Amino acid sequence: MEIWLKAHENKNLFTMHRVERFLYRAKSKYQDLAVVDSPQFGRMLLLDGVIQTTIRDEPAYHEMIAHVPLFAHPGPKKVLIIGGGDGGTLREVLRHPEVEKVHLVEIDEQVIEASRRYLPELAVGFDDARVEVHIADGIKHVQGAVDCYDVVIVDSCDPLGPAVGLFNYEFYRNVRGALRKDGILVAQIESPFFNMDLVKQVYGSFTKLFPIVRPYLASIPSYSPGLWSFMLASKKHDPRTPKRKPHEDWKLRYYTAELHSAAFVLPAYYSQAIAEEAEVADQAG
Amino acid sequence: MEIWLKAHENKNLFTMHRVERFLYRAKSKYQDLAVVDSPQFGRMLLLDGVIQTTIRDEPAYHEMIAHVPLFAHPGPKKVLIIGGGDGGTLREVLRHPEVEKVHLVEIDEQVIEASRRYLPELAVGFDDARVEVHIADGIKHVQGAVDCYDVVIVDSCDPLGPAVGLFNYEFYRNVRGALRKDGILVAQIESPFFNMDLVKQVYGSFTKLFPIVRPYLASIPSYSPGLWSFMLASKKHDPRTPKRKPHEDWKLRYYTAELHSAAFVLPAYYSQAIAEEAEVADQAG
Numbered sequence: 351m352e353i354w355l356k357a358h359e360n361k362n363l364f365t366m367h368r369v370e371r372f373l374y375r376a377k378s379k380y381q382d383l384a385v386v387d388s389p390q391f392g393r394m395l396l397l398d399g400v401i402q403t404t405i406r407d408e409p410a411y412h413e414m415i416a417h418v419p420l421f422a423h424p425g426p427k428k429v430l431i432i433g434g435g436d437g438g439t440l441r442e443v444l445r446h447p448e449v450e451k452v453h454l455v456e457i458d459e460q461v462i463e464a465s466r467r468y469l470p471e472l473a474v475g476f477d478d479a480r481v482e483v484h485i486a487d488g489i490k491h492v493q494g495a496v497d498c499y500d501v502v503i504v505d506s507c508d509p510l511g512p513a514v515g516l517f518n519y520e521f522y523r524n525v526r527g528a529l530r531k532d533g534i535l536v537a538q539i540e541s542p543f544f545n546m547d548l549v550k551q552v553y554g555s556f557t558k559l560f561p562i563v564r565p566y567l568a569s570i571p572s573y574s575p576g577l578w579s580f581m582l583a584s585k586k587h588d589p590r591t592p593k594r595k596p597h598e599d600w601k602l603r604y605y606t607a608e609l610h611s612a613a614f615v616l617p618a619y620y621s622q623a624i625a626e627e628a629e630v631a632d633q634a635g
Numbered sequence: 636m637e638i639w640l641k642a643h644e645n646k647n648l649f650t651m652h653r654v655e656r657f658l659y660r661a662k663s664k665y666q667d668l669a670v671v672d673s674p675q676f677g678r679m680l681l682l683d684g685v686i687q688t689t690i691r692d693e694p695a696y697h698e699m700i701a702h703v704p705l706f707a708h709p710g711p712k713k714v715l716i717i718g719g720g721d722g723g724t725l726r727e728v729l730r731h732p733e734v735e736k737v738h739l740v741e742i743d744e745q746v747i748e749a750s751r752r753y754l755p756e757l758a759v760g761f762d763d764a765r766v767e768v769h770i771a772d773g774i775k776h777v778q779g780a781v782d783c784y785d786v787v788i789v790d791s792c793d794p795l796g797p798a799v800g801l802f803n804y805e806f807y808r809n810v811r812g813a814l815r816k817d818g819i820l821v822a823q824i825e826s827p828f829f830n831m832d833l834v835k836q837v838y839g840s841f842t843k844l845f846p847i848v849r850p851y852l853a854s855i856p857s858y859s860p861g862l863w864s865f866m867l868a869s870k871k872h873d874p875r876t877p878k879r880k881p882h883e884d885w886k887l888r889y890y891t892a893e894l895h896s897a898a899f900v901l902p903a904y905y906s907q908a909i910a911e912e913a914e915v916a917d918q919a920g
Contacts, residue, residue: 361653362675365859368647390647407828410902543692543856569854569862569902571828574650576861577854604902615897617695617854617889 355386357401359574360544367391373468378460380512385468391572395436395469397461397507404572405471408438409603411538412472414568414613415580416442417596417605419501419536420449422582422589426500427451430528432488432516434505435461437473443503444475445600453499455484455491457512489515495528502529504537509548517548519555522583526559532586535560539581541573542620549579549620550627556583557631564589565624566613568604579620590614640671642686644859645829652676658753663745665797670753676857680721680754682746682792689857690756693723694888696823697757699853700865701727702881702890703898704786704821705734707867707874711785712736715813717773717801719790720746722758728788729760730885738784740769740776742797774800780813787814789822794833802833804840807868811844817871820845827852827864827905834864834905835912841868842916849874850909851898853889864905875899 353369367388374385384396392405403411416439420426427450429443435456443452452475456462462483465473475481484491488504502525507513515521516537525535539545539552542565549565556563560583570578582589592610596602638654652673659670669681677690688696701724705711712735714728720741728737737760741747747768750758760766769776773789787810791798800806801822810820824830824837827850834850841848845868855863867874877895881887 360675362673363650363652365648365650388647390645409904541856543854567854569828569852571826571860571862574859574861575856576859577856603904606900606903606906608900609902612897612900615891615893617894618891619694619888621891 355388356399357396357574358399363574365574367394374464376460376464378458380458383460383464385464393469394572395465398511400508401572402507403436403438403469403472405469407570407572408472410568410570411578412438412442413602413605414566415439415503415505415536415538417602418566418580418589418610418613419503419534419582420446421592421594421596421607421610422584422587423500423532423534424587424593428499429453430455430492430495430499430502432491432502432504432506433513434503436465436469437462437475439503439505440475440481441472444478444480445596450480452481453484453491454481455486455488457485457487459485489521489524492521492524492528497527497530499528500530500533502533502535504535506538508540517552519558522555522559529585534585534587534589535583537581539565539579541575541577542579542623543575543577546623549581550623552581553624553627554631556581557628559583560585562586562588564614565616565620567616568613640673641684642681642859643684648859650859652679659749661745661749663743665743668745668749670749678754679857680750683796685793686857687792688721688723688754688757690754692856693757695853695855696863697723697727698887698890699851699898700724700788700790700821700823702887703851703865703874703895704788704819704867705731706877706879706881706892706895707869707872708785708817708819709872709878713784714738715740715780715784715787717776717787717789717791718798719788721750721754722747722760724788724790725760725766726757729763729765730881735765737766738769739766740771740773742770742772744770774806774809777806777809777813782812782815784813785815785818787818787820789820791823793825802837804843807840807844814870819870819872819874820868822866824850824864824866826858826860826862827908828860828862831908834866835908837866838909838912839916841866842913844868845870847871847873849899850901850905852901853898
């Protein structure tokens with residue numbers, strides 16, 4: 351018998367993954383959760399049928415969403431993670447000895463529970479003394495936080511369901527307020543190849559709010575089409591030069607200090623698209 | 636009615652593309668050719684069911700396989716393209732005013748014919764006065780060529796069927812002989828994520844033959860898993876710094892001089908894998 355999982359991309363494209371085992375399936379208040387084992391990517395977590403993370407390529411995503419903003423900051427002491435219930439981003443943030451406190455605000459407790467049980471490689475940080483987990487809506491959390499974080503990481507799902515509000519200007523404005531005066535915000539913003547409209551929209555919001563805005567890239571094979579984008583906003587520091595380097599003992603699989611800078615170098619079509627967006631904004635403003 | 640095309644990756648994974656039109660299907664002496672229109676990637680050329688090129692993302696592949704070696708060379712006058720029957724690499728090579736002569740050696744004439752008819756955006760260079768097309772086996776062509784090319788580009792299919800010999804040490808040794816004393820070789824070598832064994836094998840062959848060997852990367856969404864790799868070998872010039880820049884009028888979609896250098900910065904897992912390969916070779920040698 352063959353079992354295949356259909357991982358939905360859009361109405362014109364999907365990927366089929368051979369599956370060895372279905373380990374977990376649940377409907378939470380917010381979404382449909384599943385954990386499966388696949389021979390190609392190892393264990394995978396899916397939310398509403400969309401691959402969130404896989405054991406084989408999760409280092410690319412988690413190392414790049416965490417280490418780029420943290421190494422871009424000269425001394426990140428207090429970090430907020432919005433989403434990130436699988437724990438992968440938290441694991442990477444906690445590697446930094448400068449970090450004294452991490453707030454992780456995840457709306458869906460069942461994601462954390464599933465990850466603790468089925469993805470222990472990712473969920474290693476939840477019991478660290480520096481961590482406070484809030485089961486709450488990240489949108490509301492940043493409304494009540496003022497001038498208190500050095501780095502805010504928005505580790506969200508796709509802009510559907512509970513995550514829609516995490517791609518809005520109002521939310522980013524509140525994140526700006528929650529950041530200290532030399533703070534850095536980073537958000538995952540999907541693929542520039544399939545979702546350039548979203549990339550441009552987030553770029554437009556960020557540039558209205560922050561003096562320094564820089565997208566950067568990583569290759570995440572399980573996220574069709576492979577090329578993934580993050581948007582970084584900084585109040586003061588140029589993020590392209592890392593201020594420190596990872597320790598060898600961390601045994602990182604993707605991030606290097608050299609790749610930190612290279613990840614900000616965009617293909618021509620990407621630079622052209624955001625330059626057009628900036629021009630439209632200038633004319634409107 | 637919905638029509639879906641199954642684009643095969645491996646036994647554990649495949650991608651399904653919605654198709655609007657089937658334009659062409661033929662069995663040549665070497666392979667099964669097809670041209671289809673898809674809403675996601677535009678027109679696509681497939682050989683033996685594997686996507687070779689698509690209108691929407693072909694610039695990433697063709698600009699990176701052509702401009703990286705050509706700009707790495709201080710004065711590329713004579714260029715050999717092995718494979719490349721769709722014409723996309725040829726189109727990019729011909730943009731360089733330094734180029735006086737291009738030999739394109741394609742084993743399957745029907746690929747060129749299909750491209751001329753169905754992919755005119757790619758096949759623009761075949762009638763250029765600087766071009767000589769040889770319908771022949773690239774393996775034999777390089778056996779008879781000595782000290783005559785500045786740049787050799789191996790723009791092959793996957794290492795199956797007629798292309799197998801294009802991934803062999805003997806072939807690369809003959810390419811070395813065909814290159815002038817400061818010549819550069821580049822070959823597409825699949826994805827480091829799915830095919831690291833092949834990457835390591837080619838790296839091992841190249842390092843036995845050339846003093847400077849550098850892999851570089853591009854993101855090509857229609858080639859699952861998106862991250863694609865090229866291996867560059869150079870007799871003299873460090874390829875990481877481009878010697879000239881593309882003209883604005885070329886309106887490139889992917890390559891930039893800054894991206895040229897950034898493309899050589901590898902994720903940690905890739906550097907680690909080829910460092911291990913180099914160590915094994917050292918011990919054996």
